[in-house]
Amino acid sequence: xxxxxxxxxxxxxxxxxxxxxxxxxxxxxxxxxxxxxxxxxxxxxxxxxxxxxxxxxxxxxxxxxxxxxxxxxxxxxxxxxxxxxxxxxxxxxxxxxxxxxxxxxxx
Amino acid sequence: xxxxxxxxxxxxxxxxxxxxxxxxxxxxxxxxxxxxxxxxxxxxxxxxxxxxxxxxxxxxxxxxxxxxxxxxxxxxxxxxxxxxxxxxxxxxxxxxxxxxxxxxxxxxxxxxxxxxxxxxxxxxxxxxxxxxxxxxxxxxxxxxxxxxxxxxxxxxxxxxxxxxxxxxxxxxxxxxxxxxxxxxxxxxxxxxxxxxxxxxxxxxxxxxxxxxxxxxxxxxxxxxxxxxxxxxxxxxxxxxxxxxxxxxxxxxxxxxxxxxxxxxxxxxxxxxxxxxxxxxxxxxxxxxxxxxxxxxxxxxxxxxxxxx
Numbered sequence: 001x002x003x004x005x006x007x008x009x010x011x012x013x014x015x016x017x018x019x020x021x022x023x024x025x026x027x028x029x030x031x032x033x034x035x036x037x038x039x040x041x042x043x044x045x046x047x048x049x050x051x052x053x054x055x056x057x058x059x060x061x062x063x064x065x066x067x068x069x070x071x072x073x074x075x076x077x078x079x080x081x082x083x084x085x086x087x088x089x090x091x092x093x094x095x096x097x098x099x100x101x102x103x104x105x106x107x
Numbered sequence: 108x109x110x111x112x113x114x115x116x117x118x119x120x121x122x123x124x125x126x127x128x129x130x131x132x133x134x135x136x137x138x139x140x141x142x143x144x145x146x147x148x149x150x151x152x153x154x155x156x157x158x159x160x161x162x163x164x165x166x167x168x169x170x171x172x173x174x175x176x177x178x179x180x181x182x183x184x185x186x187x188x189x190x191x192x193x194x195x196x197x198x199x200x201x202x203x204x205x206x207x208x209x210x211x212x213x214x215x216x217x218x219x220x221x222x223x224x225x226x227x228x229x230x231x232x233x234x235x236x237x238x239x240x241x242x243x244x245x246x247x248x249x250x251x252x253x254x255x256x257x258x259x260x261x262x263x264x265x266x267x268x269x270x271x272x273x274x275x276x277x278x279x280x281x282x283x284x285x286x287x288x289x290x291x292x293x294x295x296x297x298x299x300x301x302x303x304x305x306x307x308x309x310x311x312x313x314x315x316x317x318x319x320x321x322x323x324x325x326x327x328x329x330x331x332x333x334x335x336x337x338x339x340x341x342x343x344x345x346x347x348x349x350x351x352x353x354x355x356x357x358x359x360x361x362x363x364x365x366x367x368x369x370x371x372x373x374x375x376x377x378x379x380x381x382x383x384x385x386x387x388x389x390x391x392x393x394x395x396x397x398x399x400x401x402x403x404x405x406x407x408x409x410x411x412x413x414x415x
Binding site: 038 | 152169170239245246
């Protein structure tokens, strides 16, 4: 089972923007309760969409540059990047079925 | 995926009420499953520090308290499933809990699904959610460092949000539709004494406006009808809660506000279905009360199953 990989300000370009497959980025921080609610679902999505979607996590506390560049002002935020640009934006906790629908829509 | 899908007790919701029910049910050696849509802990994981739960004189971080309750329940044999509950059916005396991961059956069900923040319901709120409209100061206060923000509401949640935001924001403006707060006295005292917090009384938000992000609020004074604007880049909404009972309407008797009506045994009007915590009519929405409800519900659920 594939697990979400941590990305940071310096690896973001290569890991996300240059990625050949779509990338789901989970913007999170340790102090954020709803981020904990999303985390197990994001982990399951990494397994279920293995090969189709790369799933990564970005800690906004340690990587403020990327968070601010994409206007993240609320966490958890899930952004899907395709060909280097964000194509979907989900703010706050959503059930897994809704996240899957959202991913399927942009694939 | 679950191996066996038949349980004595299925608990819906992993907050303090559900986890306490889980501890009691598991210790009663009932085969017990707790279904939670995200992470265990319920609303306390957004709370920052919990100061009024006995046993923790210095307060305890909500995430830590949630983790501890979960470990305690799992230690005694509670099984857990991460899934959204979508329906509940009663077939003869069996209860069928429908989830995003399939159905599970139970002899008794304890509904402890809590409640979620309600939205203000004004123009701009949806559009700017995550772009200046927020619902969790512990989560998002960080993004509002050294700038002014607003809080809508006058209860405990609103005062907690305002006090949390003083750690980050340059000024916090509380917008409240009444001329007095409903929050518990100690929170009122702290908020009213805080030099960073100011109050706009008798005022409601009519619209949230901006471009990429929030720029201003359109306000109305309730008694006079006088309109005004407030230039601000963030608003935290804490105006109330809504019970997570939409899927139960046709099954259980609900109060007009959607909460579940129970008796002192936490029984609903359906035999074998119990409710506990914030989802109950008349709940005082406190961890201590939710924990008590969970224990009561589990003990009567155990007796119900034993009598069958």
